[in-house]
Every structure is written in C-alpha cells, then in structure tokens.
Amino acid sequence: MARDTLITCRCLCKSYHDIQHGERVVALDNLTLEIPRGEFVTVIGPSGCGKTTLLNIVAGFERPDSGEVLVENQPIQEPGADRGVVFQEYALFPWLTLRQNVEYGPRERGVPPAEAREIVERTLRLVSLQGAENRYPHELSGGMRQRAALARVLVNDPKILLMDEPFAAVDAQTRAALQREVARLWAETGKTVLFITHSVEEAVLLGDRVVTMTTRPGRIKADVAVSLSRPRDPTSPTFNDYRRAIEQLLTDAGTAASTEKPG
Numbered sequence: 574m575a576r577d578t579l580i581t582c583r584c585l586c587k588s589y590h591d592i593q594h595g596e597r598v599v600a601l602d603n604l605t606l607e608i609p610r611g612e613f614v615t616v617i618g619p620s621g622c623g624k625t626t627l628l629n630i631v632a633g634f635e636r637p638d639s640g641e642v643l644v645e646n647q648p649i650q651e652p653g654a655d656r657g658v659v660f661q662e663y664a665l666f667p668w669l670t671l672r673q674n675v676e677y678g679p680r681e682r683g684v685p686p687a688e689a690r691e692i693v694e695r696t697l698r699l700v701s702l703q704g705a706e707n708r709y710p711h712e713l714s715g716g717m718r719q720r721a722a723l724a725r726v727l728v729n730d731p732k733i734l735l736m737d738e739p740f741a742a743v744d745a746q747t748r749a750a751l752q753r754e755v756a757r758l759w760a761e762t763g764k765t766v767l768f769i770t771h772s773v774e775e776a777v778l779l780g781d782r783v784v785t786m787t788t789r790p791g792r793i794k795a796d797v798a799v800s801l802s803r804p805r806d807p808t809s810p811t812f813n814d815y816r817r818a819i820e821q822l823l824t825d826a827g828t829a830a831s832t833e834k835p836g
Contacts, residue, residue, distance in 0.1 A: 576612065578609055579610040579611075579612075580631060580642070580643070580765065580767070581606075581607050581608075581641075581642065581643040581644075582606040582627070582630075582642050583641050583642075583643070584604070584640035585603070585604040585630060585639075585641075585642070586599070586602055586604075586638045586639045586640055587600045587635070588600060588638055598789065600790065600791055601626055601630075601791045601792075602791065603640075604623075604627065604640070604791060604792060606627075606784065606793065606796075608765060612766075612782065613765075614766065614783075615777075615782070615784070616768070616770070616783075616786065617772075617784070617785055617786070618785060618786030618788070618791065618794075618823065619788045619823070621789050622787060623789065623791025624791070625769060627791070628658075628735050628737050630642055630649075631644075631733075633649050633652040634652060644656070644733070654682075656731055656732070656733045656735055657731035657734055657735065658736075658737070659734065659735070659737070659739045660737050661737060661738050661739060661741050662742070663710065663718040663722045664725070665718060665721055665725070667710050669709070669710075670708060671702065671706050671708050672697075674710070674721060674725055675697065675724045675728050676690075676693050676728075678728050678729045679692055679729070682729070696728040699758065700720040700723055700727070700754065701754070702720055702721060714747070715742065715743045715744070716743055716751055719740065719742075727758070732764065732765060733764065733766075735767050736755075736767070738769050739751075739755075739768075740752065740775070741771070753804070756778075756779060756803065759779075773819050776819065777801075777805070777812060777816055778812075780799055781798070782796055783796075783799060783815075784797075794822055795819075795822045797819060797822070799815055
C-alpha cells in the first residue's frame with residue numbers, strides 16, 4: 574500500500590534581487606515535489622541551484638514568490654515544531670553544557686523538569702552521546718558536536734528532519750560515521766527526511782530517492798528511486814551503477830541549463 578504524502582511542494586518559484594549585479598536571479602522555477610511519510614529523500618545539484626532555498630521554504634524560513642508547500646495538506650506559513658532543521662554549522666550555545674543545549678527546546682516549551690530530563694537522556698542515548706552530558710561544545714569532537722546538534726532537533730520530536738549538508742564541515746572518516754548514524758536513526762524513528770548534499774555517494778548511500786536539480790534556475794532534472802537494501806555498500810557494482818547514472822544526470826542537467834537564456 575502506498576504511503577500517504579506528508580510534504581507537497583507545488584509549482585514553487587523563488588527569485589532574488591542581486592544588488593551587486595543589479596539583476597533578478599531566479600533560484601527556483603516551477604519546482605514540484607512530493608515526499609511520502611517516512612521517506613528519506615536526498616537532493617543534489619550544483620552550487621547555487623536552489624537546494625538550500627527549497628529547504629528554507631519547506632522549513633518556513635522563506636516564502637515562495639508563487640506556488641505552495643503543504644505539510645499534511647496544510648500550507649506552510651512559518652517555522653513550526655513539526656519541522657526540525659539541522660544546519661552545516663553546529664548551532665550549539667558555547668556557554669551551555671551538552672545536556673543544557675539539548676534541554677533548551679523542552680525547557681522553552683515548558684516541559685516539566687523531570688519529564689524534560691527523561692526525554693533528554695533518551696535522546697542522548699539515541700545519538701550515542703550518553704556520558705558526555707556535562708561537556709561543553711569546545712570539549713567535543715566535530716562528530717560529537719554534529720550529533721549534539723541532531724539531538725537538539727530530535728528532542729523536540731518533529732515529524733520532518735530537514736538537513737542542509739550537515740556533514741560538510743567534518744573529515745571523511747567522521748562523515749562516514751555520521752552517515753551510518755543518520756541511517757540508523759532514520760530506521761529507528763521513522764522520521765521523514767529531506768537531506769541536501771553535494772556528494773553523489775552520500776545521496777545514494779542515504780536516499781530512498783535521489784532528486785537531482787539543474788543549475789540555476791533550479792528545476793528538477795530527475796527523481797531516481799534507489800532500490801538497494803540497507804545498509805548499503807558503496808563499493809558494490811550496483812551502488813556504483815546508481816552513482817554513475819546520477820553523475821551523468823548532473824552533467825546533463827548542467828549542460829542543458831547552461832544553454833538556456835537567463836530568466
């Protein structure tokens with residue numbers, strides 16, 4: 574049975590005024606995308622193609638010029654607790670301990686202290702940070718800080734995780750470990766994930782679907798279902814078939830977009 578659609582992006586258009594060059598820049602052009610509940614969707618495309626703009630519109634940080642975003646058939650007007658955002662930066666308060674950082678959301682929502690403590694401890698176990706509760710951000714490794722940032726989002730139990738290249742600032746070994754961690758968390762929690770990346774390997778490794786975008790103005794070039802069992806082996810022949818196919822789509826999308834007149 575098909576899963577119900579949780580996120581609907583319908584005919585999104587978004588442009589900005591480039592002050593430096595005195596011209597209008599079209600970031601997204603007539604973009605339509607549906608994401609079923611519980612699905613992990615990765616979005617990949619060249620720098621400046623509108624990936625982060627798409628995520629910011631779904632998050633409610635920006636409004637489209639035209640078109641709409643619906644979550645459970647309700648239009649998005651502003652940020653909401655049903656959508657948690659994990660950024661490239663760790664977004665931790667340096668003067669608070671790990672526990673205090675993760676407690677911040679429940680405390681702001683008025684969750685009773687005993688209940689908040691239980692939720693925080695459960696969340697820290699979920700992201701494998703138990704035992705580090707009293708450390709400050711500067712005492713944590715890059716991977717631990719990013720897991721802490723993820724814990725700050727998960728502790729609020731959002732329906733949707735919006736992840737904007739969250740592993741771009743860490744080394745390759747840490748990135749691989751965090752990819753495994755996110756895949757495990759997704760399997761355990763059943764969250765719906767929209768994950769922005771520049772890495773074809775990461776997109777195939779994590780996504781149920783890989784959405785490829787053209788260069789600006791951002792349009793969807795292809796939406797590729799990844800029919801690989803999990804956990805995935807990036808050295809397998811089938812995995813590399815997907816990787817090569819998506820790399821070719823990105824090459825074709827860039828070439829096609831470069832021949833178009835600017836919008």
